[in-house]
Amino acid sequence: MAYEGHWGRTAEAAVTVNSGSRLGFRFTGDSVHALFDVSSVTVPAQIYVSVDGGPKRLYAVDREDLEITAAGRGPHRVELSVKDVFSRANRWTPPLETGVVLTGVRGRLLPQRPVHKPRFAFYGDSVTQGVMALCEVNTSDCADGTAAYPTLVAGALHASLTQVGFGRQGVLRTGNGGVPTASDAYGWNYAGSRADSDRHADVIVVNQGTNDTAWGSAEFRTAYRAYLDTLRAAAPHARILALRPSTGAHADDIAAVVAELADRRVEFVDTSGWLAPAEGDFNGDVHPSAQGHRKVATD
Structure with a gap:
C-alpha cells in the first residue's frame, strides 16, 4: 500500500481524518475488497x-x-482518495x-514499486x-478535498501530497470536531497518533488566519510566528510559503512575521486579486468554489 497524507498506521488499521x-x-484478478471499521462512525x-x-x-x-471490481485479470491499480471527512463531527479523539x-x-x-517525487x-x-x-452548504456532499488547491497543485507538479485542513481552525482558534489549534495539532494524525515527519518535505504551504479575526495583531503575530518556527x-x-488568506484576514500581520524571520526560504505569497466573487470563485463569502480552487492552483 502506498499512502499519501496523514495516516495513523497500526497493525490493526490505517486511519485518516483528512480530506x-x-x-x-x-492487484490481480477481477476484484478486491476494501475493509473498514465503521463501528463508531x-x-x-x-x-x-x-x-x-x-x-x-x-x-x-x-x-x-x-468490493472494487476491474475488467480482466490485471494487473490493476487502485487509487482511493478521501473526498471529505465532515469537519463538525468528532474526528480528533477516538x-x-x-x-x-x-x-x-x-x-x-x-508489491508497490517505489516512486520518488517532490x-x-x-x-x-x-x-x-x-x-x-x-x-x-457545509456538508460532505458540498465538500471535496480532491477539488481543492492542494490536490490540484500536487497533481500538476507530480508531487506527493500531504493535505491537512481543519474547518474553523486557526493559529489561535481551535477547529471543529475537537481539533486543537494549528500549532497543537501539528505533528499528529489525531489524538494519540503521531504523524510522519515533514523532515524531508520540499515545500510546505500554510493557509491560516481566516479564523483568527477575533484576536488582535499582537496576539496573532506571536502565535503565527510560533507556528512557522514549529514548521521550520x-x-x-x-x-x-505563507499564503495571504483569500479573505485578507491578518494579511499585513502575516507579511510582517515573514519579513521579521529573515529566512530566505520562508516567503509571503500575496493572493490579492486571485479570486473574484463576481466571477463565481466562491461558494458563500469565504470558501472558494471548485473554479476558485483551480485559479489558486494555477496562480
Whole structure:
C-alpha cells in the first residue's frame, strides 16, 4: 500500500481524518475488497475510488466491506482518495465519529514499486480541506478535498501530497470536531497518533488566519510566528510559503512575521486579486468554489 497524507498506521488499521488523503495499491484478478471499521462512525466519510486511471466512483464509508471490481485479470491499480471527512463531527479523539478506518484489503495484492517525487505539504483550515468547493452548504456532499488547491497543485507538479485542513481552525482558534489549534495539532494524525515527519518535505504551504479575526495583531503575530518556527524546526530544508488568506484576514500581520524571520526560504505569497466573487470563485463569502480552487492552483 502506498499512502499519501496523514495516516495513523497500526497493525490493526490505517486511519485518516483528512480530506485529500489517498492511498494506492495494485492487484490481480477481477476484484478486491476494501475493509473498514465503521463501528463508531456517525457521519460517514466520502471517498473516491478509481481503477486503472478510470473515472472516479463516489462511495460513503458506511459499510465494512467495499468490493472494487476491474475488467480482466490485471494487473490493476487502485487509487482511493478521501473526498471529505465532515469537519463538525468528532474526528480528533477516538472513538472517532468520522474518518476512514481501513482495516485491510482482501485480494491478490502486488508489491508497490517505489516512486520518488517532490514532497509537498499543505496545512490550513476549511479552505485547505475543500469545504463548500462544490456548493454553498457545509456538508460532505458540498465538500471535496480532491477539488481543492492542494490536490490540484500536487497533481500538476507530480508531487506527493500531504493535505491537512481543519474547518474553523486557526493559529489561535481551535477547529471543529475537537481539533486543537494549528500549532497543537501539528505533528499528529489525531489524538494519540503521531504523524510522519515533514523532515524531508520540499515545500510546505500554510493557509491560516481566516479564523483568527477575533484576536488582535499582537496576539496573532506571536502565535503565527510560533507556528512557522514549529514548521521550520520540523522541516529544516523546506521552502515554506505563507499564503495571504483569500479573505485578507491578518494579511499585513502575516507579511510582517515573514519579513521579521529573515529566512530566505520562508516567503509571503500575496493572493490579492486571485479570486473574484463576481466571477463565481466562491461558494458563500469565504470558501472558494471548485473554479476558485483551480485559479489558486494555477496562480
